[in-house]
Amino acid sequence: xxKSFDSGQxxxxxxxGFIEFLRVLGIFLILPTFTLYGERYSSSPVLIGAxxxxxxxxxxxxxxxxxxxxxxxxxxxxxxxxxxxxxxGNLLCWSPFNIVGLIAGRFISGxxxxxxxxxxxxxxxxxxxxxxxxxxVIGIPIGLASVFGILIGPIISQIFGNSFxxxxxxxxxxxxLVPLIRVKEEKHHHETKSRWKVSRSTLLMGxxxxxxSFQVMTVFFFLPLxxxxxxxxxxxxxxxxxxxxxxxxxxxxxxxxxxxxxxxMASFITLLLFLSSVFLIFYLPVTTGISFLxxxxxxxxxxxxxxxxxxxxxxxxxxxxxxxxxxxIGTYNTLQYTGEFFGGAAGGTLLSLTLTSATTFxxxxxxxxxxxxxxxxxxxATRHVGKDDRTLTA
Numbered sequence: 001x002x003k004s005f006d007s008g009q010x011x012x013x014x015x016x017g018f019i020e021f022l023r024v025l026g027i028f029l030i031l032p033t034f035t036l037y038g039e040r041y042s043s044s045p046v047l048i049g050a051x052x053x054x055x056x057x058x059x060x061x062x063x064x065x066x067x068x069x070x071x072x073x074x075x076x077x078x079x080x081x082x083x084x085x086x087x088x089g090n091l092l093c094w095s096p097f098n099i100v101g102l103i104a105g106r107f108i109s110g111x112x113x114x115x116x117x118x119x120x121x122x123x124x125x126x127x128x129x130x131x132x133x134x135x136x137v138i139g140i141p142i143g144l145a146s147v148f149g150i151l152i153g154p155i156i157s158q159i160f161g162n163s164f165x166x167x168x169x170x171x172x173x174x175x176x177l178v179p180l181i182r183v184k185e186e187k188h189h190h191e192t193k194s195r196w197k198v199s200r201s202t203l204l205m206g207x208x209x210x211x212x213s214f215q216v217m218t219v220f221f222f223l224p225l226x227x228x229x230x231x232x233x234x235x236x237x238x239x240x241x242x243x244x245x246x247x248x249x250x251x252x253x254x255x256x257x258x259x260x261x262x263x264x265m266a267s268f269i270t271l272l273l274f275l276s277s278v279f280l281i282f283y284l285p286v287t288t289g290i291s292f293l294x295x296x297x298x299x300x301x302x303x304x305x306x307x308x309x310x311x312x313x314x315x316x317x318x319x320x321x322x323x324x325x326x327x328x329i330g331t332y333n334t335l336q337y338t339g340e341f342f343g344g345a346a347g348g349t350l351l352s353l354t355l356t357s358a359t360t361f362x363x364x365x366x367x368x369x370x371x372x373x374x375x376x377x378x379x380x381a382t383r384h385v386g387k388d389d390r391t392l393t394a
Contacts (some may be wrong), residue, residue, distance in 0.1 A: 004124065004133055008184070013137050015179035016118045019079065022176040023086065026169030027055070028149025031220045032236065037162040037229065039353065042099035042349035049054065049348025051103045053217060056340025058110030060247065063334045067116050073119035074260050076185045079379065081174050082114035090170035094163050106165075113337075116330045121185070123317075125330075135314045136258075143309040147244055162388035201319040202328040204381035205312070206335030210347055211370040212308055213339030215274060218367060219301060220389025221347025222282060228372070230291060243298040250299070262384045263315045264309055271378060273304030275371040282360040282367075 005013060038048035049280040070078035096102040119138065126134045153247075159167055186341025227236050280297025284290070313329075320328035350363040 006328050009126050009134075009384075013122060013134060014121050017138050017141040018116070018140060018179050019176045020118060021145045022172040024142050024145035025149045026086075026172040028146045028159055029153040029169060030149075030163045032153045032240070033157045033162050033165070033224050033233075035221050035224045035347075035353075036233065038099070038102065039352060040162075041096060041102055044099070044148045045348035045352045045354070046345065047099050047103070048350070048372065049221060049345045050373075051106050051344075052221060052347065053101060053341035053344025054103050054106035055110035056213065056217070056337045056359075058107045059113045059337035060341065062113035063112045063116050063330055063337070065118065066113050067330050070117040070120065074116055074185055075307070076180055076183055078117050079114045079121070080177055080180055082112040082117065084112065084175055085109060086112035087170045087173040090166045090173065094166040094170065107391070109169075110139040112335075116333050119313075119329055129315060130212050132239060135317050136310070139310045139313060143306060143366055146309065147248055147306070151237065151343050152245060154233075154240065158236075163378055182365060188279060190303060197321055198331045199319060199321055201381040202316060202331055203335075204377040205316050205319065206332045207377050208374045208381075208383065209312065209332055209336030210339035211374045212274065212305075212312075213336050213366050214343035216271055216305065217279075217343030218347040218350070218363065219281060222351055222355075222363075225295070225351070226285070229355065230285075230294075239298070240293070243295055243299045247299040247302030250303040251310075254303070255307045255310040258314060261317065263311050264385050265377075265387075267315060267378055267382070268310045268375070269374050270304045270307040270311065271371055273300045273307070275375075277301040278303065278367045278371065279364045283366075286355050286360045287357045303334045319385075335365065 008013060034052055035048060036052050042048055063210075066078055066082055069081075086109050089105045089107070089111070092105030092108060093102055093107075096105055119135070123131050124139060153165060157167065224233065224236070227233065227239055228314050231239055253271055254266055257263070257269075277297040277300040280293050281301060284298075285294035313332075316332050345367070347363075350366060351359050
């Protein structure tokens with residue numbers, strides 16, 4: 001992949017990929033055990049869910065301001081500045097005075113919303129015909145970081161405690177600044193307000209990103225509650241490792257369809273995997289007591305998430321009007337991060353901290369309906385796309 005780019009482009013891709021890897025790793029280290037950490041500061045599932053989702057709503061709110069600032073002052077400077085609240089917020093979460101402090105820390109860490117800025121930096125620094133490939137290159141470390149974070153987060157929390165994960169995330173954020181020292185930024189003509197145009201396909205894809213993030217955060221609210229009650233929290237990694245490995249291999253195999261010009265097909269398969277996993281994760285294991293169903297559902301979920309991380313962002317770039325990538329990817333990211341907030345809050349509202357047949361059924365029903373809506377949105381977003389989408393432009 002990297003051989004397709006010159007030395008300067010490889011340096012930029014490697015640097016942005018490394019920055020995204022460390023930030024995403026810091027985020028996913030925390031997710032698997034966050035609900036249990038929140039219980040130390042509040043017995044309210046709604047407040048714990050709000051703390052879980054606060055990061056997402058802050059990311060949604062600050063995507064556009066940081067993007068506009070980067071247009072004016074440069075991508076490199078804004079990426080560095082945006083890392084500061086990420087560090088400060090995680091330090092606050094490391095030792096919050098109460099649940100309000102935890103919510104505030106999560107919001108502050110999310111306010112360093114530089115994802116769109118980093119992606120725009122990449123897009124404007126590579127030729128148009130190589131932008132989809134560049135997005136695929138960036139997607140690999142992001143996907144790996146999410147997997148590593150989910151795997152090792154529970155192990156680290158067992159050894160050092162849950163609060164240590166936030167300190168580690170802050171350190172990772174600081175380390176992510178190092179690659180920026182070597183990156184050189186050339187002056188580019190950035191998009192102006194008069195050229196701001198978001199396609200209908202992007203809005204529909206953003207809606208799908210919202211529903212997927214909603215489900216992801218609800219799942220991570222649920223996981224520590226279910227695993228600690230059925231297997232014991234010390235067995236967390238024993239549950240996650242086999243499901244992540246099998247799901248990851250399955251997801252990577254499906255994502256190869258994107259390389260063959262079948263990104264749309266891979267996207268539909270992703271949503272079907274999410275739909276299949278819903279009742280298997282939430283409702284059936286709780287009502288039947290059959291843990292194998294939970295393993296099966298979690299494997300399908302991780303497979304779907306792996307494909308989502310690799311394929312969807314590339315498909316958004318393909319569906320975006322030429323020359324208006326920044327506005328479209330910014331809109332997609334904003335909707336996706338908004339889904340994180342509502343998913344975290346919904347996890348607390350729908351599930352509560354005590355798992356019953358009633359709470360898991362209504363959660364499964366809501367998530368299944370959202371996935372069905374997503375399938376309809378994907379159909380309308382891509383119905384003009386031919387069988388081979390490798391040369392697709394909106």
